[in-house]
Amino acid sequence: MACNTTFFRLPFRPLGAPALFASIVTIALNFTSTFAHAATAAEHFAWPSSFVVMGNGYPHAGDACRRLGESAATANYLDHTAMLVGCPGSSDSAAARAILDHRHARVVGEADGVTLISISTEGDRSTVSHSDPAPVKPTPFSATGTLPCERGGGQTKTMCKFGVVRHGDRSTAVVIFWPDDRTQTIFFAANGRVIGTGVKADDQPVPGNTLTQKNAGISLISIGNERYEITDSVLSGN
The missing domain is CATH 2.40.128 (Lipocalin)
Known part of the structure; x- marks a missing residue:
């Protein structure tokens, strides 16, 4: 007994050029908006009064991270052979990761929503920020x-x-x-x-x-x- 099977082919409507272009633009705008939101959040971060913030960005002016001076929150992390830098957010943030990619940098702590990063200044003068009008050397606690x-x-x-x-x-x-x-x-x-x-x-x-x-x-x-x-x-x- 023969069995006849009928297949139905659904019509395929390819995405037109205008619609495809609109989709690409939407994705690009969403990505840009997310990136801009993250950058704006870092830019407007309110530094806690527990920190002595130096300069207007590290390693470059306008960057989210800052050099930190002597305060109760940083007393245990200051070292005369290194500079202390704070970055808003966790150590996984883009700003922190950009500094941690430096082979002389390491996370030493976290306080008040700021990741504390120590950067060795021995044998590598390129780590000195040029955004500050005058470098301030942390007190070398013994x-x-x-x-x-x-x-x-x-x-x-x-x-x-x-x-x-x-x-x-x-x-x-x-x-x-x-x-x-x-x-x-x-x-x-x-x-x-x-x-x-x-x-x-x-x-x-x-x-x-x-x-x-x-x-x-x-x-x-x-x-x-x-x-x-x-x-x-x-x-x-x-």
């Missing part, structure tokens, strides 16, 4: 950590971050970072005696209302209504 601090007559007691700068003549400067981003620097002579205070490590020591008591290798230092406990090991490194 060591960092936390120490007990209080103010307001003991009303505020907490642990403050610090960075210590040790000089060749054995004098030292201890930069203390309060949680509210205020800084206090205490300068010590080679014998461990307090010789003054300031705001930054490279300030000139200013004699002030300071009182120091020594107890079991700990200097109890009062500056106005503030009090700090600094161990001898912080000053000597031993």
